[in-house]
Amino acid sequence: MQWDKQRIGVGVAVLIALGAAWWIWGADRDARQINRQFDQLVELLEKRADIPPLRMMARARRTTEFFTDDAEIRLSPLVERALSVDEIPAAHHLVHSRVAQLTLRISDRHLDIDAERQGAVMRVTVRSGVRTHQGSRENRLDEFRVQWVKEDGTWLIQSAEIVSAIRAPRAVGD
Amino acid sequence: MNVGSIENTGKRPPGKALLRRLVIGARPRNTIRRALLLAGICVVVFRFVWIPVWVQGHSMAPTLQDGAFRFAHRLGIQRRPPQRGDVVVIELAGQRAMYLKRILAVPGDAVQFRDGTLWVNGEEVPEPYVVYDGNWNTGLEQLGPDEFFVAGDNRSEPWEWHTMGVVDRERIAGRVGR
Incomplete structure (x- = not known):
């Protein structure tokens, strides 16, 4: 009887351990991959110091690896029209050549992966800080909505847009 | 030895x-x-009760200076709806980084700026907390049932550069104590 109790106890412990392992390494694998992809993209978008032009171009080209071919990026009110994937390297190069420093900090991050685990929506708060070559600084706080899809086992961004928590008022005459 | x-x-x-x-x-x-x-x-x-708030930036100057520390009362905003003049925190994707703004108009109000002066429902509203004033001009904004109009106290830069305008009630996370 005593031996049976011990066996049941060990069985329950093993089940709990297996459940925990599945939760950590199995179920959460998608979330970890998405978060890692996003962190890598943020690192590429940042500009901590001046880098040689060729390296800057290589970094700009690498940013497209995180997006699907038909991805759309909406950065209104910063950029009025939607950007396609092909336009990302040019936009990246333009911004990086115009600023001395660009830092991005993620303050909040929420990720919802759909039941089929083929799509996910991420909501993030991004604090961006820009220092121009003249030395002036500007900070922004934005919420982004990033839609992810799984293509051939890799999570890619299908769309990214700024969500306006505060909607600017109409201009006079609008 | x-x-x-x-x-x-x-x-x-x-x-x-x-x-x-x-x-x-x-x-x-x-x-x-x-x-x-x-x-x-x-x-x-x-x-869930008091959200610690560390002010960063000059949008609410001189009422709240860069580096100031306050608490935002989360339960208070549930008990008493936000009112004109309240300083509130506005959520984005979470509560680690939020906007800090003053409520200038409440649901149902018609609000606009004319030559830097706030007009609500056709009446000029005095704003004693504004020290750094500007020459803001915006179109008339009619607020819906769950909409509030917010702006910072520092009006020294053009309104197009300032984060201000209409916010949904659900985004308002707490009222900042004086």
């Missing part, structure tokens, strides 16, 4: 024992229980 001797009396040096008693207490198990309880209370209070 006297080579000296070390006697183990089982007593700790008085300084160390006092420090241990002050840090861990006479009953470590009770101390751990109290620490866990205190941590739990802190998590609940600072997440």
Whole structure:
């Protein structure tokens, strides 16, 4: 009887351990991959110091690896029209050549992966800080909505847009 | 030959024992229980009752300066709806970084700026908290049932550069104490 109790106890412990392992390494694998992809993209978008032009171009080209071919990026009110994937390297190069420093900090991050685990929506708060070559600084706080899809086992961004928590008022005459 | 001797009396040096008693207490198990309880209370209070707010930026100057520290009352905003003049925190994707703004108009109001002056429902509204004024001109904004109009107190830069305008009620996370 005593031996049976011990066996049941060990069985329950093993089940709990297996459940925990599945939760950590199995179920959460998608979330970890998405978060890692996003962190890598943020690192590429940042500009901590001046880098040689060729390296800057290589970094700009690498940013497209995180997006699907038909991805759309909406950065209104910063950029009025939607950007396609092909336009990302040019936009990246333009911004990086115009600023001395660009830092991005993620303050909040929420990720919802759909039941089929083929799509996910991420909501993030991004604090961006820009220092121009003249030395002036500007900070922004934005919420982004990033839609992810799984293509051939890799999570890619299908769309990214700024969500306006505060909607600017109409201009006079609008 | 006297080579000296070390006697183990089982007593700790008085300084160390006092420090241990002050840090861990006479009953470590009770101390751990109290620490866990205190941590739990802190998590609940600072997440659901009082949100600590560290001001960064000059949007609310001079009322709230860069680096100022305040608490935003989360429960208070549930009990009493936001009112004109309240300073509130506005959520984005979470509560680690939020906007800090003043409510200028409430649901149902018609609001606009004319030559830097605030007009609500056709009446000029005095704003004694504005020290750094500007020459803002915006179109008339008719607020819906759950919409509030917010702006910072610092109006020294053009309104197009300033984060201000209409916010949904659900985004308002707490009222900032004076």
